[in-house]
Amino acid sequence: MHTYPNYPAPSGRAEVELVKANPFALLITNGADCEHPPVATHLPIVFPPESGATTDLTGHRLWGHLGRKNTHWQSFAEQPEALAVFSTSQAYVSPSNYHFTPAAPTLNYAAVHLTGTITVLEDDAESLAVVERTVEALEGQRESPWSPEGSHELFRKIISGVVSFAFDVTGVTSMFKLSQDMPAQVHERVADDLDRPSCPHADVAGLMRQTGVSESTGEDGEDATA
Helix, strand or coil: CCCCCCCCCCCHHHHHHHHHHCCEEEEEECCCCCCCCCEEEEEEEECCCCCCCCCCCCCCEEEEEEECCCHHHHHCCCCCEEEEEEECCCEEECHHHCCCCCCCCEEEEEEEEEEEEEEEECCHHHHHHHHHHHHHHHHCCCCCCCCCHHHHHHHHHHHHHEEEEEEEEEEEEEEEECCCCCCHHHHHHHHHHHCCCCCCCHHHHHHHHHHCCCCCECCCCCECCC
């Protein structure tokens, strides 16, 4: 991923939290050879229980799963090197928030790209643990989580149709493009606009408020280091 120095992640912890908060990832692996294009699957990737990842993702393990009918998994043994992409929603920023002209619109977002190696988990018990952990992680984002207590037997019956895997992180690249290069008043107006009830980008607005503005930002909205 190409990154710009004006839009770094505020911390390693912010990268970890983004991955936790946005577990529906894009998993990409190379094709078998130059005649076969890369293969991508949208799927959930979550942290295992008791994960020690808090301020750095490198060296830590994640869990994921996909349907067995999706033949992508059949290439994992020969193509274990993979890229997992996690991102927020993509928030359009209107120049109407700037109160200056000339101006141009942009998009605010945050993304974390993880490189790593995939290992298929062959044991049904391991695969079941991945699926149950995925349900736990996703339900944990709901105000009133559903309990799978009465559905464990169903999970065991359908687990043969699932392929679970471990993803061991070897590298992290990220960009948090959150209007840090704008004056504080503009930054606040953009965040307020994205946080409107009719706007589906409250996640980006929240990250904007956590990140704030760059100390090097000039009053005219230009980055003083540019």
